[in-house]
Amino acid sequence: MKKTFASLIVSALVLSSTPHFALADDLSDQKAKNEQKQQENQNTQKNLESSVNHEGEKISKTQQEVNRLDEALNEKMFAVEAKDRQIKATEAEIVELGKQIEKYKAKLKRQEALLGDRLRVMQENDGNSIKWEEVIFGSKDVGDLVSRVLAGKSISQQDDKMITDYRNTQKKLANAQQELKDKKVKLVTEKKELKRQQAELEQQITARNKRIKELKKQKKKFETQLMDAKEVQQILIAQEKAIAAEKAAREREARIEKERKAQEAREAKARAEAQAAQAAADQAAAEKAAAEQAARQKATKQSTSTPPAPAPVAPKPAPAEPKPAPAPAASSALFIHPTSGAITQGYGSASGENGYAFHNGIDFGAPVGTPIVAAATGTVITASSSGPYGNHVMIAHQLNGKTYTTVYAHMSSLNARAGQRVSQGQQIGALGSTGNSTGPHLHFEIHVGGYVYSGTGPANSVNPMSML
Numbered sequence: 001m002k003k004t005f006a007s008l009i010v011s012a013l014v015l016s017s018t019p020h021f022a023l024a025d026d027l028s029d030q031k032a033k034n035e036q037k038q039q040e041n042q043n044t045q046k047n048l049e050s051s052v053n054h055e056g057e058k059i060s061k062t063q064q065e066v067n068r069l070d071e072a073l074n075e076k077m078f079a080v081e082a083k084d085r086q087i088k089a090t091e092a093e094i095v096e097l098g099k100q101i102e103k104y105k106a107k108l109k110r111q112e113a114l115l116g117d118r119l120r121v122m123q124e125n126d127g128n129s130i131k132w133e134e135v136i137f138g139s140k141d142v143g144d145l146v147s148r149v150l151a152g153k154s155i156s157q158q159d160d161k162m163i164t165d166y167r168n169t170q171k172k173l174a175n176a177q178q179e180l181k182d183k184k185v186k187l188v189t190e191k192k193e194l195k196r197q198q199a200e201l202e203q204q205i206t207a208r209n210k211r212i213k214e215l216k217k218q219k220k221k222f223e224t225q226l227m228d229a230k231e232v233q234q235i236l237i238a239q240e241k242a243i244a245a246e247k248a249a250r251e252r253e254a255r256i257e258k259e260r261k262a263q264e265a266r267e268a269k270a271r272a273e274a275q276a277a278q279a280a281a282d283q284a285a286a287e288k289a290a291a292e293q294a295a296r297q298k299a300t301k302q303s304t305s306t307p308p309a310p311a312p313v314a315p316k317p318a319p320a321e322p323k324p325a326p327a328p329a330a331s332s333a334l335f336i337h338p339t340s341g342a343i344t345q346g347y348g349s350a351s352g353e354n355g356y357a358f359h360n361g362i363d364f365g366a367p368v369g370t371p372i373v374a375a376a377t378g379t380v381i382t383a384s385s386s387g388p389y390g391n392h393v394m395i396a397h398q399l400n401g402k403t404y405t406t407v408y409a410h411m412s413s414l415n416a417r418a419g420q421r422v423s424q425g426q427q428i429g430a431l432g433s434t435g436n437s438t439g440p441h442l443h444f445e446i447h448v449g450g451y452v453y454s455g456t457g458p459a460n461s462v463n464p465m466s467m468l
Contacts, residue, residue: 037236038233038236038237041229041232041233041236042233044229045229045230045233048229052219055215055218055219056219058215059212059215059216059219062208062211062212062215063212065208066205066208066209066212069201069204069205069208070205072201073198073201073202073205076194076197076198076201077198079194080191080194080195080198083187083190083191083194084191086187087187087191090183090187093183094180094183094184097176097179097180098180100176101173101176101177101180104169104172104173104176105173107169108169108170108173231386231387235381235382235394238381238382238418238419241419333467333468334376334399334400334404334467335375335376335406335446335464335467335468336373336375336376336424336425336468337364337375337468338364338372338373338374338375338406338408338442338444339364339366339370339371339372339373339431339442339444340364340366340370341364341365341366341370341431341441341442342364342365343362343363343364343365343465344363344364344365344441345359345362345363345441346359346362346463346465347359347360347361347362347461347463347464347465348463354436354438355436355455356455356456357455357456358454358455358456358457358458360445360453360454360458360459360461361407361409361443361444361445361446361461361464362443362444362463362464362465363441363442363443363444364431364441364442364444365439365440365441366431366440366441366442367431367440368412368430368431368432368433368440369412369430369431369432370430370431370442371427371430371431372408372411372427372428372429372430372431372442373424373425373426373427373428374395374406374416374422374423374424374425374426374428375395375406375424375444375446375468376395376397376399376404376406376424377397377421377422377423377424378395378396378397378398378404378406378421378422379395379396379419379420379421379422380393380394380395380416380417380418380419380420380421380422380428381394381395381396381405381418381451382394382418383414383416383417383418383420383428385414385434387435388435388436389407389409389410389435389436389443390409390410390411390432390433390434390435390436390437391409391410391411391412391413391414391429391432391434391435392407392408392409392410392411392435393407393408393411393414393416393428393429394406394407394408394451395408395416395422395428396450402448403448403449403450404446404447404448404449405446405447405449405450405451406444406445406446406447407443407444407445407446407447407451408428408429408442408443408444409435409442409443409444409445410431410432410433410434410435410437410441410442410443411429411430411431411432411434411442412429412430412431412432412433412434413429413430413432414428414429415427415428415429415430416428416429444464445461445464446461446462446464446467447459447460447461447462448460448461448462
């Protein structure tokens with residue numbers, strides 16, 4: 001039942017019994033205050049628009065940074081995917097290399113088997129493949145010696161080759177095993193680094209997205225305040241129109257009242273003159289009749305001894321018109337109850353559970369649809385269906401030379417419009433539970449002057465019970 005904007009001054013002026021010049025002064029003062037408030041509100045709107053634009057620029061810059069990070073992340077993800085493909089290809093190579101290693105191992109085993117005997121012979125021959133002394137001294141002749149020597153060299157060369165091949169196979173096996181190990185380590189390290197970079201980019205993007213949410217939230221806050229300020233401006237403009245309309249209505253009613261009194265005075269004067277003329281005519285007629293009667297009596301006395309007739313009785317004056325009965329004494333209360341029903345929450349301190357620590361009105365609990373009437377004659381400032389008040393009406397009053405504003409909130413329907421003049425007791429809506437409401441009720445406020453809201457104190461509101 002509270003407004004989100006923190007200060008809204010709305011007031012219009014209504015017919016009262018104050019003198020015309022006092023009303024004009026009050027209207028001029030209210031108009032000047034209203035114009036000042038409008039200028040202040042326009043400045044507030046400019047500042048809020050600047051803040052909204054500034055937050056929008058920060059969001060745009062941060063979003064650009066996020067876009068760059070997204071591109072970098074996509075590139076990194078592509079790199080990781082490429083590395084995964086490379087790893088799979090390398091793993092296939094590793095499988096083949098493993099097969100090659102197994103071949104090397106099998107070859108070594110065969111070579112070891114072939115060289116086993118030769119190595120034992122070489123060990124027995126002090127490292128030589130054959131015993132040359134047997135070759136030399138066992139030869140039959142020179143030809144046989146040459147043949148034996150050539151055969152011995154061939155055996156020696158074959159042994160050397162077998163040993164060299166064996167060593168080469170060992171070396172290839174070692175190299176293959178080291179290559180396998182290096183490839184695995186390199187691929188794992190590279191992928192780990194890529195994953196680290198990817199995680200870092202993801203963290204940066206998460207942080208930037210969080211920042212964007214914060215910036216958007218701040219921007220939304222400024223946008224909400226800007227919307228509230230624009231709503232305030234609309235109400236202030238509506239109030240300006242209401243003041244002008246009320247002033248014209250007051251002047252028109254003052255002229256009508258003046259003409260009515262002048263007409264009554266003229267009619268009273270005419271009645272008085274008519275009564276005076278009639279009284280004078282009656283008096284003259286009575287005097288004439290008395291004179292004629294006296295003359296006749298005198299003539300009769302002179303001629304006869306008959307006693308004189310009694311003098312004619314003068315006609316009674318016409319009875320005066322009855323005075324009108326005095327008007328009944330006016331009630332001391334400025335406002336009437338806006339609806340029926342018991343008070344479910346009074347004016348004053350509140351728990352804060354509903355977003356406010358001070359309840360600046362009273363709540364009337366009643367069924368939905370219960371009529372709601374204007375607590376006093378006034379001009380409707382606004383009849384709206386938005387905000388925490390839900391369906392609500394604000395009315396400005398001019399009573400005993402003072403401006404008051406009444407608020408009627410959470411209605412189910414409205415029977416009034418902005419700028420409309422309503423009389424005390426005229427229905428302006430029906431009770432409901434719209435806006436920030438926990439159940440069917442009317443939230444009713446009275447402010448001295450224009451509407452000013454505070455969730456922590458009374459501001460310019462007063463306890464309605466003191467004025468009902």
